[in-house]
Structures are given as structure tokens and as C-alpha cells.
Amino acid sequence: MGVFYEAIPASLFDWIRDQKVFWVATAPLSGSGHVNISPKGGPNFGIIDERTFWYLDLSGSGSETISHLYEQGNGRITIMFNAFQGPPRILRLWGKGRVLEHGTRDFSVFVDKHAVQLLPGTRSIIVVDIHQVGSSCGFSVPFFDFKEFRNTLNDHHVKKAKKYEAGNEKESFERYWALKNAFSMDGLPAMHTGLTVAQQEKIAPIKKMVGPLAPENGVRNHCLLCRHEPANIH
Numbered sequence: 144m145g146v147f148y149e150a151i152p153a154s155l156f157d158w159i160r161d162q163k164v165f166w167v168a169t170a171p172l173s174g175s176g177h178v179n180i181s182p183k184g185g186p187n188f189g190i191i192d193e194r195t196f197w198y199l200d201l202s203g204s205g206s207e208t209i210s211h212l213y214e215q216g217n218g219r220i221t222i223m224f225n226a227f228q229g230p231p232r233i234l235r236l237w238g239k240g241r242v243l244e245h246g247t248r249d250f251s252v253f254v255d256k257h258a259v260q261l262l263p264g265t266r267s268i269i270v271v272d273i274h275q276v277g278s279s280c281g282f283s284v285p286f287f288d289f290k291e292f293r294n295t296l297n298d299h300h301v302k303k304a305k306k307y308e309a310g311n312e313k314e315s316f317e318r319y320w321a322l323k324n325a326f327s328m329d330g331l332p333a334m335h336t337g338l339t340v341a342q343q344e345k346i347a348p349i350k351k352m353v354g355p356l357a358p359e360n361g362v363r364n365h366c367l368l369c370r371h372e373p374a375n376i377h
């Protein structure tokens with residue numbers, strides 16, 4: 144039977160922190176846009192209080208979550224956990240998401256205040272202000288035994304950072320964000336840093352879709368590049 148709460152019950156704090164994977168779902172406001180669901184693995188998330196959840200957002204080829212949270216009037220986000228061991232449970236956290244981009248003051252303040260352990264390739268911290276929590280049975284979720292976390296992405300980011308530090312400017316994460324994280328697959332503006340660097344260094348966004356639905360040059364119908372708020376980089 145499903146049970147709803149206005150905030151995370153204190154009895155579930157430890158259970159949430161013990162989970163090895165969770166899912167993030169967001170969507171653009173447009174009915175023609177694409178719903179996004181992303182798996183997040185690893186221990187890089189936390190609960191600040193009964194209404195505030197956060198997770199570390201690492202660099203990757205997509206930037207759907209960021210673009211949807213930045214979209215004016217949007218910000219909707221759902222976090223879902225499943226019990227793969229022990230008693231069955233599905234837990235959903237509904238709320239509004241905030242993007243704290245790497246290099247901004249808000250990002251630095253959050254990291255210092257909550258002693259966040261950063262990883263190479265961290266592009267932002269996603270903070271969720273929760274307004275509803277739902278717990279359901281999860282009777283159909285299968286049992287899985289946890290083996291270990293994958294280190295492939297972390298190792299890739301470490302190597303990329305070392306190449307940049309050795310003098311290869313093409314390996315900078317800022318250039319990567321400009322190429323792959325400046326826009327969503329629907330052409331919505333995503334990382335502010337990526338947009339700024341793309342303008343400064345004239346980096347064209349990578350094409351993310353194919354067929355007639357693909358935005359032209361990564362931007363749907365009109366120039367969204369000029370509509371973002373500049374990143375506060377220091």
C-alpha cells in the first residue's frame with residue numbers, strides 16, 4: 144500500500160543513505176520535449192534535512208536534468224530509490240531542483256558548508272527542495288546483490304584532468320561542457336558555463352538527435368544561446 148508524507152520520515156534517513164543507486168526523472172515544459180530518466184550510482188549524495196536532498200552531478204554527454212531545472216517556470220524533479228535487498232520498498236522524492244554549477248559562489252559555499260567530497264569531473268551539485276514523499280511496496284522489484292561501484296567514469300575524469308594539467312588545453316572540462324553540455328537534446332540551454340565558453344571560444348554544440356526531430360545545429364528553431372544568464376565563474 145502506498146503512503147505519502149510531506150517530508151522524509153526520519154526513520155528512512157539511514158535507509159536512503161545506504162542505497163547504492165537511485166534514479167532521477169525530469170521533463171521540459173513543452174509537450175513535444177523528451178522526458179529524461181538517469182541512473183545515479185555511488186555514495187555521492189546526501190540528506191541535509193527532511194525536506195532537502197542533494198547529489199553530485201558528474202560530467203557526462205547529456206545535460207537533460209540541468210536544462211529542465213534551469214527552464215523558467217519548470218524545476219520539477221523526482222528522485223526514486225528501490226530496495227534490492229531486505230524488505231521491499233520503492234521511495235520517491237518529489238520537489239523542485241536547483242543547479243549549483245562548479246565554479247560559482249553558490250557551489251563553493253555549499254561544498255564548504257556540507258563538507259562535500261568532490262570528484263574530478265564534477266560539473267554541479269543538484270539540490271532538491273522536497274514537497275512530497277511517497278513510499279510503496281516494491282513487491283515486484285527483484286533481489287540484487289551489490290558487488291562494487293564502477294570506477295570507469297572517475298578514472299576517465301582523472302586522466303582527462305591530468306592531460307589538461309600537462310598542458311593540453313583541449314582536455315579542459317569547460318570545453319567539454321561547451322561541446323556537450325551547453326544544450327539539451329531538445330535544444331534547451333543547459334550549463335551556463337558551457338554556454339559562456341562556447342561563445343568565447345566559438346565551439347559549436349554537438350548534435351544530439353537524428354531525424355526530423357533533431358534541433359538544427361543543436362538549437363531548436365531559434366537562437367537560445369543568447370537567452371541564458373551568464374555564469375558567475377571565479
